[in-house]
Amino acid sequence: MDISKDPPFKRRLLIVFIITSLLYTEYYVTNHFPIFEPILLPQTFIDEQIPFLLWTVYPYLLLLSGAYLALLLRRGGHFWSCMIALMVGLQFNYLTFLLYPTYIIRPDVAHVDGFGIHCYRWLLSVDESCNCFPSGHITTPSVVCWYLLRENRAYWTIVLFCLFLFITVLTTKQHYVIDIAGGLATAAMGIIIYERWIRGRLLEKQEFEIDASK
Numbered sequence: 001m002d003i004s005k006d007p008p009f010k011r012r013l014l015i016v017f018i019i020t021s022l023l024y025t026e027y028y029v030t031n032h033f034p035i036f037e038p039i040l041l042p043q044t045f046i047d048e049q050i051p052f053l054l055w056t057v058y059p060y061l062l063l064l065s066g067a068y069l070a071l072l073l074r075r076g077g078h079f080w081s082c083m084i085a086l087m088v089g090l091q092f093n094y095l096t097f098l099l100y101p102t103y104i105i106r107p108d109v110a111h112v113d114g115f116g117i118h119c120y121r122w123l124l125s126v127d128e129s130c131n132c133f134p135s136g137h138i139t140t141p142s143v144v145c146w147y148l149l150r151e152n153r154a155y156w157t158i159v160l161f162c163l164f165l166f167i168t169v170l171t172t173k174q175h176y177v178i179d180i181a182g183g184l185a186t187a188a189m190g191i192i193i194y195e196r197w198i199r200g201r202l203l204e205k206q207e208f209e210i211d212a213s214k
Contacts, residue, residue, distance in 0.1 A: 003202050006079040012071050020067045023090055030097040031131045038101040038130040046177050052107050053171040057120045060168035066141035075151055082147040089190020093136050103130040107173050134182025135175045142187035
């Protein structure tokens with residue numbers, strides 16, 4: 001694996017699919033089979049003021065495909081950097097889910113009717129109310145957006161769109177404000193750990209293997 005070069009589009013697509021499948025499997029296991037009893041996450045004053053907007057479940061679900069924005073990365077090894085930093089950052093999420101699981105009380109939609117209700121009920125059926133802090137819906141697009149801006153500042157429009165989507169984790173009552181802060185923190189941790197330690201070691205190993213093959 002040459003991390004200084006980005007693979008062709010089809011290979012990038014396959015890599016993103018495999019990595020996201022593995023990451024979602026980790027999420028599912030920690031979400032549905034917590035080892036410890038989840039702790040209720042209290043609302044802040046800000047959370048109490050944010051309304052429940054049912055229709056925002058649709059843009060909220062777009063965050064699930066945030067990792068696929070990495071397909072736009074195609075120069076300077078940014079794709080590999082993004083994927084590895086993402087995997088590192090999300091491990092902090094899953095470790096928190098494992099050791100300190102939290103849950104929130106979601107809106108009662110048993111008698112609610114309206115645009116988006118079926119989609120929202122499906123969401124509640126596949127995603128239990130735990131695994132709240134930190135928010136993986138924030139971690140993933142944050143890492144990807146970081147590398148998109150590093151490669152080309154023209155991607156700022158995509159970043160702004162993702163920032164809008166961040167609001168939907170609150171308006172769908174899937175997360176609280178502290179979960180967003182946690183998601184940004186684990187995204188930063190993934191990027192920093194990769195850029196300061198992992199990347200250098202991988203490049204050194206890569207150069208060693210090239211020299212050894214000569």
